[in-house]
Amino acid sequence: MTILLFGITKDIVGSSSISLPISSANKLKTVKELKNYLGNTYPGLNKLSSMAVAVNNAYAKDSVKIDNFDEIALIPPVSGG
Amino acid sequence: MNSKRYIRQTILKEFGPEAQKKLVKARVLVVGAGGLGLPVLQYLNAMGVGTLGIVEQDIVDISNLQRQVLFDENDVGRAKLAACLEKLEAQNTDTLLIGHDTFLVRDNALKIISDYDIVIDATDNFPTRYLINDACVILNKPFVYGALHGFEAQISVFNYKGGPTYRCLYPTVPSEDEIPNCSEHGVLGVVPGIVGNLQALEAIKIISDIGEVLTGVLLLYNGLNNSFIKVNFPLVPENLNIGVLQENYETPSCHFGLQISAEEFGELLASKENLQIIDVRTIEEYNLQHVEDARNIPLIELKNRLSEINHNAEVYLLCQSGKRSQTAQLLLQEALPNCITYNVIGGMDQYSHIYS
Structure with a gap:
């Protein structure tokens, strides 16, 4: 599973994407489970109260099901102008 | 209007003289005359948008010049509003330019926005962005959104013909310590220029009714590899049920x-x-x-x-x-x-x- 990182999430993780090995990805069934997993692995992500998640380029609520072949994106709000 | 002035765009068969007439009649409000707002203003003004409103109360600082390219060294210390009105007036004397010498706040937002057809969100902070969103929903106006984070940007059109709003993407205002702004994080001069130009293009498409407006689509731009990704997002219908502005639009840590x-x-x-x-x-x-x-x-x-x-x-x-x-x-x-x-x-x- 590939997770593309945008905005501050890139800075928190220290990379522009995360590749989850199949063994980890297989355990994650929904967006919410993925968020919890990432929050535990990268605690800095938990401070983001408002972060959008996209699954295969579509906005995904917590209940959306995911699988190992999905491309995920973490899209926090950005403020600069 | 001198028809020769706009000939290069009116000969486009998808645009034509009819679209040009729509531009002349259009009234666009640009909130913020900075890195995003200035390229929007320069292009909308050059292309013949009839009325341009500008909300700005900041002063030109030397650190603005690397991205706010309408300003020059002589403008440092001047009011941004006065400086950009002068240059835009020289660029196109046919445009009705309306300066609003204030920041957009809860008590003036509805009054100012109600006079325009489209709002360009060229602000650099979340409280004003949520204020624009809510005011546009109340007044039923589309707004063209652009915002930056370093080399990256987000662009979209919200509240367009019953489409999704900013709150459909981000329901609640982030707290002050969550997301850094450009002053803290930095911005490469040309990036807001690119994003402001994309916002200007969306505004032109809305006014002239050509092409596909970025409604229900968040465009993510990354300048480091020049990539564009589009993410589709749906309307959350209750976000259209805003009757009045919130009492307060300060970020959580101020309240x-x-x-x-x-x-x-x-x-x-x-x-x-x-x-x-x-x-x-x-x-x-x-x-x-x-x-x-x-x-x-x-x-x-x-x-x-x-x-x-x-x-x-x-x-x-x-x-x-x-x-x-x-x-x-x-x-x-x-x-x-x-x-x-x-x-x-x-x-x-x-x-x-x-x-x-």
Whole structure:
């Protein structure tokens, strides 16, 4: 599973994407489970109260099901102008 | 109007003289004359948009010049509004330019925006962005959004013909310490120029009714590899049910609820039983050390676990340093307005410091 990182999430993780090995990805069934997993692995992500998640380029609520072949994106709000 | 002036765009068969007439009649408000707003203004003005309003009260600073390319060294220290009005007037004398010498705030937003057809969000902060969103929903105006983070940007059109709004992407205002702005994070001069130009293009498409407007689509741009990604997002219908503006659009960290010091909290713990204490840290942090009787609901899960909170008893919110618990308090204030909440100042750090 590939997770593309945008905005501050890139800075928190220290990379522009995360590749989850199949063994980890297989355990994650929904967006919410993925968020919890990432929050535990990268605690800095938990401070983001408002972060959008996209699954295969579509906005995904917590209940959306995911699988190992999905491309995920973490899209926090950005403020600069 | 000198028809030769716009000939290069009116000969486009998808655009034509009819679209040009629509531009002349259009009234566009640009909120913020900075890195994003200036390229929007320069192009809309050059292309013949009839009326341009500008909301700005800042002063030109030398550090603005690397990206705000309408300004030159002689403008440093001048009001941005006066400086850009002068240049835009020289660029196109046919345009009706209306300067609003103020920042957009709760008390003037509806009055200012009501005079325009389209709003361009070229601001650099979340409170104003949510204010624009809500005012545009109330007044039924589309707004063209652009915002930056370093080499990246987001562009979209919200509230267009009943389409999704900014709150459909990001329902709540992030707290001040969550997301850095350009002053803290930095911005490469040309990037806001690219994004402002994309915003200008969306505005032109809305006015002239050509092409596909970026409604329900968030465009993500990355300047480092010149990539564009489009993410589709749906309308959340209740976000269109905004009747009045909020009382306050300040970011959460500027607007505190009830607080209690770690010391008082400790005394209360010793003297009273059955306090409702919610520890909003992660499971790992909680497992490492926690206050007896505290229940763990990590901040990220709080929204979905509101039913676990007893609304009729006071809630003491606890985290490591007092910041996440403050965000949690704001969330609870909105979700459970009748519930009394206390934020424990300094969180577990302060508590352990006193009571270890």
